Amino acid sequence: MINRSKSYPYILVTPAILFLMIVTLYPTLYSLYLAMTRTRMGIMEFVGFRNYRIALMSTEFWQSMRNSLIFTSFYVLLTIVIGYGIALLLNRGMRLTGLYMTIIFLPWVLSEITTGVVWRWMFYQDYGILQNLLGPLFGGYKFISRPEGAMGIVIAATVWRSISFAMLLLLAGLQTVPKEVHEAAAMDGADGWKSFWKITWPLTLPTTIVTIVFMTIQAVNGVGMILSITEGGPGRATEVLGLLMYRQAMQFYNFGYAAALSVTLLILNFILAAFYIRGLNRETALAG
Amino acid sequence: MRGKKLSILIAVLLMATLVLSACQPAAVEEPVAEPPVVEEPAVVEEPAVVEEPPVVEEPEVVEEPEEVEDPGVLRFWGFYDLTNEEDGRAVQMKANIDAFEAETGITVQYEQVAWDVMAMNVSVAAVAGGDLPDLIMSGYEYIQGMVNAGALMDIYDEIAVADFYSDLNEFEKNLNESGGMRYAVGTFVGGGQWYYDTEIYPDGFPETQEGWATECERLSAEDKYVATFYAGRAEAAMTQGLAPLVWSLGERLFDEEGVPQFDSDAVVQAIEFWREMYNNGCVPEVAFTGDWSATEAPFEDRSAGAYRGGTWSYIFVTGLQERFEAGTVAIGNPPALTGGDQGWVFMNVENFAVTSRAENVENAIKFIEFFMNPANLAPWANSNFGVPARASAMEDPVFESKFYDDTLANLTRNGQGTETSPYYNETMNSLSATVQDLVLNSNLDIRSGLESLQQEMILLYFD
Numbered sequence: 001m002i003n004r005s006k007s008y009p010y011i012l013v014t015p016a017i018l019f020l021m022i023v024t025l026y027p028t029l030y031s032l033y034l035a036m037t038r039t040r041m042g043i044m045e046f047v048g049f050r051n052y053r054i055a056l057m058s059t060e061f062w063q064s065m066r067n068s069l070i071f072t073s074f075y076v077l078l079t080i081v082i083g084y085g086i087a088l089l090l091n092r093g094m095r096l097t098g099l100y101m102t103i104i105f106l107p108w109v110l111s112e113i114t115t116g117v118v119w120r121w122m123f124y125q126d127y128g129i130l131q132n133l134l135g136p137l138f139g140g141y142k143f144i145s146r147p148e149g150a151m152g153i154v155i156a157a158t159v160w161r162s163i164s165f166a167m168l169l170l171l172a173g174l175q176t177v178p179k180e181v182h183e184a185a186a187m188d189g190a191d192g193w194k195s196f197w198k199i200t201w202p203l204t205l206p207t208t209i210v211t212i213v214f215m216t217i218q219a220v221n222g223v224g225m226i227l228s229i230t231e232g233g234p235g236r237a238t239e240v241l242g243l244l245m246y247r248q249a250m251q252f253y254n255f256g257y258a259a260a261l262s263v264t265l266l267i268l269n270f271i272l273a274a275f276y277i278r279g280l281n282r283e284t285a286l287a288g
Numbered sequence: 289m290r291g292k293k294l295s296i297l298i299a300v301l302l303m304a305t306l307v308l309s310a311c312q313p314a315a316v317e318e319p320v321a322e323p324p325v326v327e328e329p330a331v332v333e334e335p336a337v338v339e340e341p342p343v344v345e346e347p348e349v350v351e352e353p354e355e356v357e358d359p360g361v362l363r364f365w366g367f368y369d370l371t372n373e374e375d376g377r378a379v380q381m382k383a384n385i386d387a388f389e390a391e392t393g394i395t396v397q398y399e400q401v402a403w404d405v406m407a408m409n410v411s412v413a414a415v416a417g418g419d420l421p422d423l424i425m426s427g428y429e430y431i432q433g434m435v436n437a438g439a440l441m442d443i444y445d446e447i448a449v450a451d452f453y454s455d456l457n458e459f460e461k462n463l464n465e466s467g468g469m470r471y472a473v474g475t476f477v478g479g480g481q482w483y484y485d486t487e488i489y490p491d492g493f494p495e496t497q498e499g500w501a502t503e504c505e506r507l508s509a510e511d512k513y514v515a516t517f518y519a520g521r522a523e524a525a526m527t528q529g530l531a532p533l534v535w536s537l538g539e540r541l542f543d544e545e546g547v548p549q550f551d552s553d554a555v556v557q558a559i560e561f562w563r564e565m566y567n568n569g570c571v572p573e574v575a576f577t578g579d580w581s582a583t584e585a586p587f588e589d590r591s592a593g594a595y596r597g598g599t600w601s602y603i604f605v606t607g608l609q610e611r612f613e614a615g616t617v618a619i620g621n622p623p624a625l626t627g628g629d630q631g632w633v634f635m636n637v638e639n640f641a642v643t644s645r646a647e648n649v650e651n652a653i654k655f656i657e658f659f660m661n662p663a664n665l666a667p668w669a670n671s672n673f674g675v676p677a678r679a680s681a682m683e684d685p686v687f688e689s690k691f692y693d694d695t696l697a698n699l700t701r702n703g704q705g706t707e708t709s710p711y712y713n714e715t716m717n718s719l720s721a722t723v724q725d726l727v728l729n730s731n732l733d734i735r736s737g738l739e740s741l742q743q744e745m746i747l748l749y750f751d
Contacts, residue, residue, distance in 0.1 A: 039415060040436065054747050059740050060718070125574050125582065145577035147729065233521045234577050235725030252714035253411045253437050257748065 028266070034259035051260035061261070063236050064244040071155060071240055072219040078159045079215050080208065083166030090167070091174040105164040112161070116228025119157040120144070147237030150230045154238050158225050162218065166211055173207025174200065206279060213276040220268055241265055359393035362651040363421035365410070367403045380671040388658045394651050403427065407434050407713065414439035414644060422646035423655060428463050428637045428706070429527060431472050433713045441642045444470040446653045452660040452678055460677040463637050463706060472639035473656050475665060476674030478599040479699045480528050480633040483608065484620045488512065488593035493620030495631055497561055500623060504570035507593060514570045516586040517596035519562060520578065521724050523716035528634055529596065530723065533558040535705040536628035546709030548745050550719055551738040557625055559734050563727050576727050580604070594620065598636070599673050599695055612691060619694045621702055632703035637677065675699070711749040718745060
């Protein structure tokens with residue numbers, strides 16, 4: 001009886017695992033193989049690590065890595081800071097919290113492409129509403145036409161869309177902090193800042209770390225917003241690694257090279273996932 | 289206990305259903321794996337659900353029944369939405385398809401695929417082992433890329449014996465034939481054209497770098513631009529914009545074997561010219577950072593004195609045809625860089641190509657032959673404002689107009705350029721991104737940027 005009940009969970013999850021293996025493991029293994037090939041005149045030939053060598057020698061690759069680093073750093077920092085701030089406000093339990101959360105969550109439910117197209121139009125060189133409002137303040141600066149401006153726009157758009165999700169995760173973490181601890185601290189004379197720094201921040205740190213890692217994974221893999229706003233331009237100013245991979249595969253039919261770039265992304269994601277899981281375990285341990 | 293067992297059984301059945309429903313026949317991510325659109329083309333009398341087996345039709349008009357009783361089908365990917373009655377090209381394509389079906393009894397299964405993703409869809413389908421149609425449309429610059437992907441069929445033998453072969457113009461043959469092979473058939477020829485406002489340039493459009501600088505000074509005082517053109521992050525910007533400047537100096541972007549030579553003095557000079565025009569406000573910023581329609585706007589609102597388009601510009605530039613017919617817009621000569629003696633225009637050919645996995649090759653060839661009949665080709669070329677690839681088709685009265693007279697004069701008095709490379713699309717797209725970086729950022733060294741790009745292109749494609 002005991003043995004049969006022990007095997008049931010495995011029986012139940014086997015179909016799902018099989019399905020996952022088919023849709024994730026096979027494509028991953030095929031990508032690893034594809035990364036060691038190149039196709040010429042429809043004929044695929046094995047080239048070993050040549051594609052990786054080319055990537056390491058390519059200024060385009062390193063520029064996309066640099067762009068990914070800049071984009072990810074600012075995106076994560078702004079999303080966490082702003083998301084945390086909003087979560088702190090909403091955690092006060094003020095009136096109409098539900099309404100505020102609904103409004104704040106609206107950007108998240110919009111598709112990436114829709115959001116990107118709207119932001120692109122808002123910064124359209126001659127007729128964009130935000131371009132016309134902000135441009136004169138910066139001496140007629142055309143944001144979407146300049147490398148720094150374009151990067152700023154994609155960061156702003158992606159942060160705008162993702163704040164709500166980060167806020168949700170962080171709010172969940174804040175709500176695990178017992179109110180009695182704050183009350184006790186208040187009775188001992190701790191002001192708002194000290195209460196936050198000594199109580200709230202340490203207790204929500206595991207959640208914050210998990211959120212940071214989660215948003216970082218999103219940023220590293222995110223292509224849709226950048227594609228719809230700037231398509232990686234002007235020049236290569238906003239071409240992140242994911243976008244470079246997409247262009248190499250879909251525009252240039254360089255499937256082998258694109259697969260090599262995807263493996264690079266995979267390694268980055270593995271590293272980030274390791275941090276994520278470690279942070280999750282830490283959070284679980286603390287909750288226990 | 290029994291209830292628990294029943295619940296477990298139901299859960300297992302549900303999961304199995306999910307797994308089975310998620311499993312699909314080998315289909316690629318690209319939409320090409322789906323059966324060609326059946327529900328849209330108006331020509332389908334019956335719901336043509338079948339993908340592979342030929343549809344058994346009842347040919348109503350079969351004056352010359354082919355050797356087979358069942359004429360079969362033709363799966364055709366084209367650029368145009370055949371339901372769009374406002375697009376002359378779509379209307380003409382539909383008319384030609386209808387006439388072909390009526391004459392041969394062959395059912396054309398048409399699917400629209402946009403011109404800028406046609407080559408991608410076809411190539412990805414070819415490499416991934418997905419379904420390919422029998423016949424596609426393509427601009428010449430994408431042909432070699434599809435050949436590289438193994439997507440196209442060599443049809444030299446079939447075309448060389450066609451009635452129209454001897455009537456094809458030399459430009460089409462030079463482009464589409466090489467080493468005894470032919471992967472496409474050109475239907476019409478188009479080319480780059482500079483349209484200029486005759487009131488802004490009463491003495492004609494400037495044809496030299498120095499002329500541009502002089503006019504820039506004059507027009508800047510009136511808050512106008514010398515010209516507008518598309519020089520954005522796309523292969524077409526390089527083909528239509530940068531290449532003619534390089535050719536004006538007697539240089540090429542590719543050598544005889546199609547290997548890029550992007551780090552030449554001519555390319556450096558061309559980019560320096562563009563950078564100077566950009567920094568001095570002689571051309572609008574959108575020329576380098578906007579999309580196609582954004583670059584047309586300054587010419588439409590007359591803030592730019594000229595527009596670099598092509599023979600097809602009537603279709604896209606609002607008011608251009610009216611202004612040309614009224615005489616307020618004329619076709620000018622392209623500029624030559626300092627040291628060059630003549631401006632150049634790029635030439636383009638729109639083609640039909642048979643795919644490597646075509647199941648109805650004979651029907652595809654029949655369609656091409658039908659299309660190349662002057663009676664069908666002339667209206668088709670005219671709907672695109674192009675010059676037919678068959679000389680005899682030019683005798684059609686539709687080509688008797690000032691537009692065609694001036695167009696032919698433009699295409700013949702200036703240098704006519706075209707280049708090919710096995711990796712034309714890939715290398716030119718990469719070049720466009722680099723050029724955009726170099727034009728917008730004056731701190732970057734042009735030569736070293738081009739040398740770096742050149743090395744990468746060699747490594748990626750030619751090593």
